[in-house]
Amino acid sequence: MSKKVAFLQGNEAAAHGALYAGCNFFAGYPITPSTEVSEVLSAELPKTGGKFLQMEDEIAAMAAILGASLTGAKVLTSTSGPGLSLKQELIGYGCIAEIPCVVYNVMRGGPSTGMPTGPSQSDVMCAKWGTHGDHPAICLVPASVQETYDEVIRAFNLSEKYRTPVMVMPDEIVAHMRERIVFPEPGEVAVTPRKTPTVPPEQYKPYDTSFGDVPPLAAFGSGYKFHVTGLNKMADGFPTTKADIVQAEEERQVRKVDANIDDIVTFEEYLLDDADVVVVAYGSTSRSARYAVNVAREQGIKAGMFRIKTFWPFPDKQIKALAGKVKGIVIPEMNLGMCSLELERCAQGKVPVLGIFRVDGEPINPDQILAKIKEVK
Amino acid sequence: MSRYELRFSGSGGQGLITAGIIMAKAASIYEGKQAVQSQSYGPEARGGSSKSEVIISDGPIDYPKATTVDALLAMTQEACDKYTHDLKDGGILLVDSDLVTKLPSAGKFRIISFPIINTAKNDVGREIVANIVALGAMVALTGQVSRENAEKAVLSSVPEAFIELNKKAFSIGYEKALAASA
Numbered sequence: 001m002s003k004k005v006a007f008l009q010g011n012e013a014a015a016h017g018a019l020y021a022g023c024n025f026f027a028g029y030p031i032t033p034s035t036e037v038s039e040v041l042s043a044e045l046p047k048t049g050g051k052f053l054q055m056e057d058e059i060a061a062m063a064a065i066l067g068a069s070l071t072g073a074k075v076l077t078s079t080s081g082p083g084l085s086l087k088q089e090l091i092g093y094g095c096i097a098e099i100p101c102v103v104y105n106v107m108r109g110g111p112s113t114g115m116p117t118g119p120s121q122s123d124v125m126c127a128k129w130g131t132h133g134d135h136p137a138i139c140l141v142p143a144s145v146q147e148t149y150d151e152v153i154r155a156f157n158l159s160e161k162y163r164t165p166v167m168v169m170p171d172e173i174v175a176h177m178r179e180r181i182v183f184p185e186p187g188e189v190a191v192t193p194r195k196t197p198t199v200p201p202e203q204y205k206p207y208d209t210s211f212g213d214v215p216p217l218a219a220f221g222s223g224y225k226f227h228v229t230g231l232n233k234m235a236d237g238f239p240t241t242k243a244d245i246v247q248a249e250e251e252r253q254v255r256k257v258d259a260n261i262d263d264i265v266t267f268e269e270y271l272l273d274d275a276d277v278v279v280v281a282y283g284s285t286s287r288s289a290r291y292a293v294n295v296a297r298e299q300g301i302k303a304g305m306f307r308i309k310t311f312w313p314f315p316d317k318q319i320k321a322l323a324g325k326v327k328g329i330v331i332p333e334m335n336l337g338m339c340s341l342e343l344e345r346c347a348q349g350k351v352p353v354l355g356i357f358r359v360d361g362e363p364i365n366p367d368q369i370l371a372k373i374k375e376v377k
Numbered sequence: 378m379s380r381y382e383l384r385f386s387g388s389g390g391q392g393l394i395t396a397g398i399i400m401a402k403a404a405s406i407y408e409g410k411q412a413v414q415s416q417s418y419g420p421e422a423r424g425g426s427s428k429s430e431v432i433i434s435d436g437p438i439d440y441p442k443a444t445t446v447d448a449l450l451a452m453t454q455e456a457c458d459k460y461t462h463d464l465k466d467g468g469i470l471l472v473d474s475d476l477v478t479k480l481p482s483a484g485k486f487r488i489i490s491f492p493i494i495n496t497a498k499n500d501v502g503r504e505i506v507a508n509i510v511a512l513g514a515m516v517a518l519t520g521q522v523s524r525e526n527a528e529k530a531v532l533s534s535v536p537e538a539f540i541e542l543n544k545k546a547f548s549i550g551y552e553k554a555l556a557a558s559a
Contacts, residue, residue: 007402007412117418177415177441178398180405290439366440 004183010148010175011078014104014168015040017152018076020184021191023102024050025073027064029057029083032116033172034106037078058083062090066099070228072194072219074156078104081123082113084130091165092131093230095253098207098217100159100194103167104152106175107283107334109361118361119172121283122335127167128312134250136257138264139167139312141282145179150189151309157192158264162256163214169311171334173284173363197224205235207249213256261313268307271297275304277376278322279330280343282308285364289332292369303373308339319346328376332356332364352376379435381521382443385511386428386460387452389418392508395534396450397429399512403522403530404433410522413441426455433521448519450511451477452493461486469518471511471554489518491557497546506546513550518558524551 008016015037018026026041038054045052051068055061058079065075079087084105094101107123109115127139138158142148148170159166197204197216206226208215218224227237232246240246257264271293272278281289286307296303306322308315319342323329328351331340340355347353356372358364383400385393394416401414416429430443448469451457457470457477464470466485474490481488493514497507509531516527528547535543 005406007398007406007414173415173441177413178401179413180411284441287439287441294439363442365442366444 003185006181006183007178008145008181009036009178010142010145010170011036011106012040013145013149013181014078014152014170014175015044016183017149018102018156019044019048020149020189021153021156022074023076023156024048025053025065025068025075026051026077027053027055027061027068027075028077028079029055029061031058031080031083033108033175034078034080034104037076037104041076058086059090062087062094062103065101066090066094066097069099069101070220072222074100074160076102076104078106080106080108080116081110081120081126084123084126088126088131092133092135094165095131095135096133096230096232097228098163098215098253099165100163100217101165102152102155102159103165105167105169107169107171109359115361117172119284119363120334120359120361121171121285122338122359123169124311124335125338127169134254136162136164136254137167137312138162138164138257139169139310141308141311142168142170142174143283143286143307143309144174145177146181147309148174149181149183153189153191157190160192160194161214162260163195163217164253164256167312169283171283171285177284201225206237207233207235209235209252213252213259257313261317264310265313265315265318266309267315267318268305268309270305270307272304272306272322274302275325276302276327277304277330277373278326278328279303279305279332279369279373280308280319280339281305281332282311282339285332285334288364288366289369291366292373295366295370296373301373311339314342314346316346319343320348323347323350326351329353330356330369330372330376332358332369332372334358334364380438381433381448381519382446383431383433383448383450383515383519383521384428384443384446384460385431385450385515386426386456387450388456389425389427391427391452392505393427393450393452393511394418394429396508396512396515397431399530399534400515400522400527401431401433402534403516403527404431407526407529408522410435411438413438415441426453426459428456428460448515450515452507452511453477454479457481471514471518487558489514489554489558491553493550496549496553500549501542501546503542503546506542509543509546510550510553513547513552514554516547517551517554
């Protein structure tokens with residue numbers, strides 16, 4: 001049997017990816033350029049008994065998905081920069097209370113309301129540092145419609161596996177462009193179930209580390225009662241200020257991601273074996289980079305591309321290795337130099353990092369990248 | 378690698394994004410090629426400039442936006458003034474002859490013009506399908522997808538009740554463009 005295909009927008013693909021992953025609760029507040037996610041899910045979720053809620057604002061939408069997730073639902077919200085700013089307080093709550101959820105954020109111009117219909121990649125730092133305090137961060141940056149579908153499924157899986165919020169951040173170009181997509185059959189792509197308690201309710205503690213760094217999470221309404229708070233907490237979920245517990249719990253929360261970087265970080269290496277110049281790129285910008293690298297090769301320049309698919313945790317190890325091999329790193333991004341800072345940190349001064357930074361609402365074109373590749377001596 | 382670039386431009390509300398989507402769908406779902414459609418538009422729901430770009434190729438498409446355009450549709454004077462700069466020498470420029478009166482210097486492009494909106498209004502019977510008249514014309518002029526596959530894409534993209542209307546619009550657009558370019 002031939003597989004089902006469609007010609008879809010990135011945002012529409014994201015909604016269908018969420019459904020494949022088992023999303024049964026969505027709460028959001030519409031905002032350009034992510035509204036199509038809400039449009040699709042408002043039509044599709046009720047058909048299978050799922051719930052769609054349009055909340056009064058972005059903060060409430062974030063609160064709603066955290067609450068729903070605690071009842072065992074697989075949850076999603078979608079937004080764009082200004083909404084992401086508003087959600088930050090509760091994203092931190094999701095991190096400390098360890099509540100699985102997926103935040104889909106389409107990057108448009110900023111700060112504030114910025115340029116609603118223009119593309120941008122300026123929310124990548126907000127994905128890690130937007131909410132205060134030390135906390136784990138996972139952020140995926142797809143570059144095509146198919147990948148947006150696939151990565152939304154992976155985001156749900158990672159959020160369940162590590163019991164933490166996960167962000168998917170396409171730029172506006174990826175979110176709004178249309179391409180052919182092939183849908184996987186049911187069961188073809190693995191869907192990670194939530195780890196639930198094996199002990200009876202009276203013995204259950206929501207943060208019991210004897211079960212490992214990711215303790216099982218019971219669903220409210222299933223007979224298990226427990227306390228949830230934004231304060232630093234003990235194994236039973238009640239607040240504590242005991243120094244040793246707070247230190248150990250903070251470290252564990254961050255370790256959930258840091259100790260599993262190789263399981264989480266994904267990337268694509270393109271023509272890197274003999275490359276003198278590496279273009280590091282992500283999202284739609286990587287498509288311009290691939291074009292430029294191909295043209296450079298035709299002109300006899302040994303260029304290659306390292307495409308970041310997982311922005312957080314950052315692929316430190318891979319970039320450090322590249323920095324020891326190439327003569328220069330080129331980073332095109334639709335912000336004023338965010339990924340660039342991470343690359344400089346990883347390159348440790350071994351090679352120059354040359355940025356192309358564009359925030360005028362226009363994509364970075366292959367010619368700009370090619371010109372920069374040629375600057376590497 | 379073959380890379381063919383089309384741009385549908387005009388003002389918001391003229392249905393040009395839809396026309397671009399249908400062209401790309403025809404290529405990628407029915408013609409067996411690869412296609413990417415993208416768009417840019419202002420914050421207004423109607424009015425303001427609007428453009429939809431379609432890249433068609435036999436292989437994978439990396440950069441999703443236009444580099445040098447093979448075929449341009451301009452449905453307003455503003456769009457024609459703004460978007461001909463990166464049209465290839467020898468490229469195709471299709472304009473609505475009632476709305477675009479100042480044409481770029483002749484010789485560089487193949488310019489085809491006919492009253493697209495008035496054709497929809499008078500020959501098809503509804504102004505609202507002007508975008509499908511234009512699409513039919515672009516399909517005829519560019520030859521990137523077959524008439525049959527383009528028609529399939531049109532019919533799978535419009536509501537049941539409007540199938541005949543759109544079929545007629547597509548067909549008239551196709552024929553008018555052939556006549557205008559003969």
